[in-house]
Amino acid sequence: TVYPELEKEIDISWSQQYVFLAYVGDLPVNAGRELFELWQSNFIQYHGMNIYTITVLWES
Incomplete structure (x- = not known):
């Protein structure tokens, strides 16, 4: 099942130096x-x- 509302619109990784929109x-x-x-x-x-x-x- 695909849930479009859970798909990333913005993905930012400062440590990897990338931003995806x-x-x-x-x-x-x-x-x-x-x-x-x-x-x-x-x-x-x-x-x-x-x-x-x-x-x-809190997840352990």
Whole structure:
């Protein structure tokens, strides 16, 4: 079974120096940094508006 909502749209690996954006492909690291900053800013704004329900699970 394929769950499209679980497919990665953004894949960032700072240690491997790559950024991948779905439907675009690989991005230069500088563009990836800008994308991450935008994503992070949006996430913080949405969290402040109680858009998300945050759940933390500890897996051993």
